[in-house]
Amino acid sequence: MSLASSPLENLLLRPDVWRGDRLASLGTEAVASGFNALDAELPGGGWPRGGLIELLAERQGIGEISLLLPALRKLEDSAPIALVAPPALAHAPAWAAAFPLSRLLVVEAEGDDIAWSTELLLASGALGALLAWLPAKTGNKSLRRLQLAAEGRLSLAFMFRPPGSARQASPAPLRLQLAGARQGLRVDVFKRRGPPSNRSLLLPVERPLSWQRRATAGQSVTLPSTRTLELVR
Amino acid sequence: MTPLWLALHFPRFALEVFEPSGDPDGSPAACVQQHVVVCANEAAEAAGIYAGMRLSSALGLVPDLSSHEREPARETDARFRLACWAGGFSPHVSLAGFDGPDTLLIEIGGCLRLFDGLENLCARIREGAIAQGYSPCLGLAPTPLAAEWLARGGEEGAAGHAGLRNHLGSLPVGVLGLKQRERDTLAALGIAHLGGLFALPSSGLARRFGTRLPLQLAQALGEVPDPRLPFVFPEHFEQKLELPAKVSVSAMLLFAARRLLASLSGWLATRASGISECTLVMLHEDLPPSHLLLSFAGATRELARMERVLRERLANWNLPEAVTDLRLEARDAVVIAGSTAGLFAQAGAHELEPVIERLRARLGKEAVHGLALNADHRPEMATRPLTQDQAPGKGRGQGKTDSLGPTRPLWLLPRPRRLRQHAGKLWHQGAELQRLTSAERIESGWWNHVAGDVDADDAINEEEKQGSIADEFADVRRDYYVAVNDAGEWLWVFNDGRQWWLHGVFA
Numbered sequence: 001m002s003l004a005s006s007p008l009e010n011l012l013l014r015p016d017v018w019r020g021d022r023l024a025s026l027g028t029e030a031v032a033s034g035f036n037a038l039d040a041e042l043p044g045g046g047w048p049r050g051g052l053i054e055l056l057a058e059r060q061g062i063g064e065i066s067l068l069l070p071a072l073r074k075l076e077d078s079a080p081i082a083l084v085a086p087p088a089l090a091h092a093p094a095w096a097a098a099f100p101l102s103r104l105l106v107v108e109a110e111g112d113d114i115a116w117s118t119e120l121l122l123a124s125g126a127l128g129a130l131l132a133w134l135p136a137k138t139g140n141k142s143l144r145r146l147q148l149a150a151e152g153r154l155s156l157a158f159m160f161r162p163p164g165s166a167r168q169a170s171p172a173p174l175r176l177q178l179a180g181a182r183q184g185l186r187v188d189v190f191k192r193r194g195p196p197s198n199r200s201l202l203l204p205v206e207r208p209l210s211w212q213r214r215a216t217a218g219q220s221v222t223l224p225s226t227r228t229l230e231l232v233r
Numbered sequence: 234m235t236p237l238w239l240a241l242h243f244p245r246f247a248l249e250v251f252e253p254s255g256d257p258d259g260s261p262a263a264c265v266q267q268h269v270v271v272c273a274n275e276a277a278e279a280a281g282i283y284a285g286m287r288l289s290s291a292l293g294l295v296p297d298l299s300s301h302e303r304e305p306a307r308e309t310d311a312r313f314r315l316a317c318w319a320g321g322f323s324p325h326v327s328l329a330g331f332d333g334p335d336t337l338l339i340e341i342g343g344c345l346r347l348f349d350g351l352e353n354l355c356a357r358i359r360e361g362a363i364a365q366g367y368s369p370c371l372g373l374a375p376t377p378l379a380a381e382w383l384a385r386g387g388e389e390g391a392a393g394h395a396g397l398r399n400h401l402g403s404l405p406v407g408v409l410g411l412k413q414r415e416r417d418t419l420a421a422l423g424i425a426h427l428g429g430l431f432a433l434p435s436s437g438l439a440r441r442f443g444t445r446l447p448l449q450l451a452q453a454l455g456e457v458p459d460p461r462l463p464f465v466f467p468e469h470f471e472q473k474l475e476l477p478a479k480v481s482v483s484a485m486l487l488f489a490a491r492r493l494l495a496s497l498s499g500w501l502a503t504r505a506s507g508i509s510e511c512t513l514v515m516l517h518e519d520l521p522p523s524h525l526l527l528s529f530a531g532a533t534r535e536l537a538r539m540e541r542v543l544r545e546r547l548a549n550w551n552l553p554e555a556v557t558d559l560r561l562e563a564r565d566a567v568v569i570a571g572s573t574a575g576l577f578a579q580a581g582a583h584e585l586e587p588v589i590e591r592l593r594a595r596l597g598k599e600a601v602h603g604l605a606l607n608a609d610h611r612p613e614m615a616t617r618p619l620t621q622d623q624a625p626g627k628g629r630g631q632g633k634t635d636s637l638g639p640t641r642p643l644w645l646l647p648r649p650r651r652l653r654q655h656a657g658k659l660w661h662q663g664a665e666l667q668r669l670t671s672a673e674r675i676e677s678g679w680w681n682h683v684a685g686d687v688d689a690d691d692a693i694n695e696e697e698k699q700g701s702i703a704d705e706f707a708d709v710r711r712d713y714y715v716a717v718n719d720a721g722e723w724l725w726v727f728n729d730g731r732q733w734w735l736h737g738v739f740a
Contacts, residue, residue: 061722061738065643080585088644088738092604092616097639101604105585106618107592108600117592126584180721207723208640208715208739209669 031156034070035203042174043193047071049154052147052172054191056163060087062180063205065131067187068158069098070206072129075156079128080105082121085114087133087160103128111135115142122149122157129156136162140171147171166190184211237342239355240372241315241362242335242384245272249367250311251301251477261295263288266303307475312337314472314496316464318365321499321534322348322358327377327461336381338461355389361536365492374400377461378453382408382427401453402428409449415442466503470563472496479518479555483547486515486556490543493561498536506566507532513543516558525550528598530589532567538587545594610677611709612645612736640673640715642725642737649734652726659726659733664718666726672712675727679708715739 030046032039039045047053047068057064072081082105083090090106109117118132134142138161150157159172166177175191184202204211243249248264248271261277263270265288273282273291277298282291291298312328315337319326325340341354348354355371362369372384379401383389386404404427406419418441424430427450430438435447452459474493480486490513501507510528517523527542592601603619652659652666659666711727713736718724725737 059720059722060644061724061740062720063723063739065740086644088646090604090616091612091642091645091737092606093612094639094641094643095604096606097641101606104604105589106602106604107596109596113596117596120588120591121585124584124588126588182719182721185721206639208642214669214717 031071031074033067034074035067035201035205037201038187038203041189041192041197041199041201047156048174049156050150050152051174052143052150052157052159052170054159054161054165054170054172054175056161056166056175056177058163058177058179062178063185063207064160064178066205066207067178067185067203068129068131071156073099075128078103080126082107082127082130084118084121084130084132085109085134086131114138115146118159119146119149122146122153122155125153125155127153127155129158131158131160133160136164140169144171147173183215235342236340236375237345237351238374238377238380239339239341239358240374240377240380240384241319241337241339241358242370242372242381243337243362243367244370245274245368246311246335247271247303247308248274248301250304250307252366260297260299262299262301263291264301264303265291271303301477310472310474311492314474314492315362315365315367317466317470317472317496317503318361318499319358320464320466320503321361321536322354322502324503326464328464329462330381336384338377338380361495365495366488374453376453376455376459378449378459379455382453385410398431398454399428402426402431406430409446411442411446415446418442466500470497470500470566471560473558473560475558476556479557481552481555483550483552486559487540487544487547489559490547490561491540493559494539494543495536497561497563498534498539501534501563501566504566505568507534507569508563508566509533510565511539511561511563514560514562515552515556516560517554518557520554522560523553523556528590528593530586530593532569533586534569535587538590541587542590542594545591549595610675612641612675614678616645640670642723643740644738646736646738649727649736652733652735654733659716661716661718661722661724661735662720664720664722666716666718666724668714668716668726670715672714672728674710674712676708676710 030042030044030048032046033042042048055064055067075081081099081103084107086106086108090104092101095101095104107117107121114132114134115138118130118134121127121130143159146157146159163177166175170191172191173193174189177188177190179186179188181202183204185205187201187203189197189199189201207214247266248262251264252259252262259274259276261274261280261282263273263277263282265271268288270282270284270286270288270291272284277291277295280295282294282298288300291300316326316328319337319339323339323341323344325343327338327340330336330338339358341351345351345354348357351373355373359369359371370384370387371389372380372382372386373389374380374383374397376397379397382401382404385408388400388404405425406416406427406429408427411419419425419430422429424433430446430450431454435450438447438450448457451457472493474489476489480489493513497508497511508529509532510526513525513527515523515525525546527539527546529538529542533539589601598620599618601620605617605619607615607617609615652661654660659668709729711729713725713727716724716726723739724735725739726733726735728734
């Protein structure tokens with residue numbers, strides 16, 4: 001610690017103090033999201049650890065988890081990844097392609113148990129990442145508890161919430177709105193530590209086939225009477 | 234390593250085997266033997282009841298005094314449990330007190346480093362005893378006898394030889410447990426403290442009080458060896474605890490069971506082992522015993538973890554009838570590899586195990602699981618939940634599926650959902666679907682089709698009427714496609730030759 005710096009400067013260097021004119025660094029190292037455009041928008045240059053990250057996905061199947069996979073791959077080896085109250089059955093072959101299945105922990109819960117399980121898992125500090133699907137009625141009080149449980153931990157805490165929650169205030173320091181689009185996944189960072197972001201990002205998240213082919217596939221499915229394949233231009 | 238003995242003296246032991254004391258709002262209670270009070274709890278002592286008082290006088294002072302007739306067998310069991318529990322701190326435990334097994338002796342000189350120093354260790358031992366409902370007095374000295382005397386005198390004591398004589402010198406002669414006649418003699422000599430005895434020549438003492446007293450003084454000072462019979466830990470753990478009264482509220486069983494678990498935890502530590510499950514058997518008066526299985530995510534001997542699981546299990550347990558006895562059975566103890574303390578505190582996967590236990594205790598064992606691959610082409614059969622352990626390398630067909638990964642959806646619907654067809658096009662949630670890939674044929678599963686074809690066909694027809702798909706155990710023949718709609722939803726759909734179905738979501 002340098003003695004030359006003034007007490008005020010020392011104070012401003014503290015990770016929990018941020019100034020409105022710049023993106024805050026959260027003190028804990030962030031995990032690069034794998035998308036440069038998104039990293040530039042996120043405080044600390046990646047998904048911040050030790051705080052809730054709210055993801056408000058408009059629908060399922062737009063690539064909301066594929067958005068996270070590059071970061072999950074980058075986590076320390078063997079750091080467990082938990083799915084709390086997933087909206088459907090996890091399909092092992094697809095997850096196995098992302099990371100070893102031994103790292104995955106699935107917790108099936110309902111109602112109030114979802115927030116309870118999430119809090120317990122976050123507070124353990126043993127997870128690399130946690131993906132939780134919170135029900136619509138999750139109140140601010142529960143979210144604050146979750147935020148407290150996540151603070152100071154090294155886990156990435158992704159909270160999926162219904163899109164309607166955008167209007168509701170939340171203690172999560174980082175909130176993103178996700179929507180499907182023809183050329184990629186549309187991401188709006190509508191709350192972050194630092195100046196508000198007004199850019200809407202279009203990210204080429206991983207899909208079963210390239211976005212290029214998606215863009216050129218112009219016509220809709222015509223139901224084949226025979227089971228021959230339509231050529232896709 | 235110099236030996237260091239810790240003596241635990243329980244002044245209210247005879248009473249505390251019935252009920253915990255130290256509770257400030259506890260009702261007055263006393264333990265009596267042949268109509269004479271042996272010991273009383275805080276509330277009763279505050280009312281003027283003391284050991285040696287006649288029960289009738291005590292009842293005169295406190296009419297609602299609850300009295301327990303002393304039960305030596307219960308005390309023996311409790312001492313045995315305490316000795317097992319003490320095994321968690323040191324393998325050298327002795328119940329051979331100088332005038333009866335009233336005091337628990339633990340040799341802690343060799344395990345100070347393990348427990349981060351003397352203060353931490355003493356605090357842990359004291360807290361452990363209090364948590365079990367006992368009120369201990371600790372005594373600490375290089376010789377077992379000095380430790381016992383210090384504990385009885387209510388003094389912590391000294392760790393070294395240096396000040397031992399001075400330290401013991403200030404103790405009252407009452408700690409010696411002498412006979413009434415000998416006490417009278419000492420009083421006549423004007424000796425009230427041990428210091429006075431140390432000043433006397435031992436030959437004179439031997440003439441007046443026999444050879445036992447000078448020998449004890451020499452043993453306490455470490456001048457003469459004082460071997461103690463070590464406590465022999467049992468080979469198998471199965472302990473029974475008779476409840477002082479019938480208990481019908483499961484939460485109230487927790488306290489009694491804690492004494493058993495503490496004992497189990499210490500016993501496991503002496504064997505460097507852990508258990509992944511144990512059974513709490515609750516005996517009833519009329520009904521057959523209830524068995525409550527406590528299972529842990531991994532082998533453990535940590536008391537806090539066991540207690541948490543027990544608390545969660547008891548909270549969801551409906552007692553059929555009041556419980557009279559508890560029995561804790563633990564089999565299949567497995568050796569746990571010791572862990573080396575890290576230079577920096579690191580949270581690892583082992584931190585997760587207690588959490589998994591708590592989740593399982595509340596949500597059910599099946600609700601918390603890992604995933605493994607199953608070598609089957611049918612998507613609904615390709616995933617296998619793992620509830621036991623999550624050891625890597627358990628999944629089969631790992632290499633084959635790696636190449637499939639990106640072409641498989643992360644989510645699978647629990648049952649395929651029928652897609653609407655309208656104007657020759659596929660619709661999902663009001664949006665038109667575009668098919669992006671060529672057909673991928675998946676077929677297999679004829680081996681699940683053994684129940685009899687006629688029945689199975691009936692079942693399929695029945696299912697179809699309800700707008701659902703033929704059961705997953707049927708022989709499947711499907712063409713899968715990746716489809717997308719204008720809202721940007723990527724879906725996995727298939728055609729089984731008759732119908733279009735939605736099966737997966739590329740999340």
